[in-house]
Amino acid sequence: MQITPIPCLTDNYAYIISDNNSKIVGVVDPSEALPIISFLNKKNLQLSYILNTHHHFDHIGGNAELKKLYNAKVVGFVGDKHRIPGIDIALKDNEKWTFGNSQVKILHIPGHTLGHICFFFEKEKAAFTGDTLFSLGCGRIFEGDHRQMLTSLEKIKKLPKDTKIYCGHEYTYKNAEFCIKYDNDNIDLKKQFEKVKKLRLNNLPTIPTNLEDELKSNIFLRCDQNDLKIKLNMKNQEDFKIFKKVRDLKDSF
Ligand SMILES: [Fe+2]
Structure with a gap:
């Protein structure tokens, strides 16, 4: 299975998923249709599915045009079927859905929005986390609360480390700049930042990242770690309080 990031708008990524054996092609979170169409044309691919992690405009903006052009099926969370445009396949939390030869597990991960989901391709160990988990960050909390967001991140943390x-x-x-500010002697983080600097200097995507690196370097995934609690002068405080503090600091960074 091939996964190709397609830059969209100013800093969004849509992803084209192409199963070479079954010839099934999907796109995750197409914020706009044109870059997707031009990639599919170039590779002579037909689109079968549009997968949406959540309903925000910069994730569903291309749905209508792509659905019409390719007669593709739109896949999203059942709880958000009223606001995922053109939804055909509405999936539940923990449901398994088949994409070509792959099994995809749906994880409901509210916080950024109430109906946010992650598509986890089990065999391939690929997780599409939308605006919930970023590389070295997490999404803003718009509809849910901090408790929900932390629980959602903890769900993602339980996926295999090489995801x-x-x-x-x-x-x-x-x-990375934010993480470094509050976690400045984290050697893994420093290493990852150097990698990120090189990639961005060459205008290359820093995505995909992998869960193992994120667990070591992403401050939002380290709220249960004593060394971080000490650095924040919050020794012995519960993980939730650390997470809330870090999220608040990031909101004003
Ligand atoms: Fe979003």
Whole structure:
């Protein structure tokens, strides 16, 4: 299975998923149709599915045009079927859905929005995390609360460590600057920042990242770690309080 990031709008990524054996092709979170159409034309591919992690405009903006052009089926969360444009296949939390030869597990991960989901391709160990988990960051909390967001991130943390993370935006550089500010002696983070700097200097995507690196370097996934609690002068405080503090700091960064 091939996964190709397609830059859209200013800093969004849509992803084309192409199953070479079954010839099934999907796109995750097409914020606009044109870059998707031009990639599919170039590779002579037909689109079968449009997968949406959540209903925000910069994730569904291309749905209508792509659906019409390719007669593709739109796949999203059942709880958001009233606001995912053109939805055909409405999936539940923990449901397994078949894409070509792949099994996809749906994880409901509210916080950024109430109906946010992650598509986890089990065999391929690829997770599409939308605007919930970013590389070195997490999404803003718009509809849910901090408790929900932390629980959602904890769900993602339980995926296999070698899971590749495909997120909705190229925010990694700015996220790394924030992590460094509060976690400045984290050697893994420093290494990852150097990698990110090189990639961005060459205008290359920092995505996919992988869960193992994120667990070591992403401050939002480290709220249960004592060394971070000490750095924040919050020793012995519960993980939730650390997460809320870090999210608030990031909101004003
Ligand atoms: Fe969003």
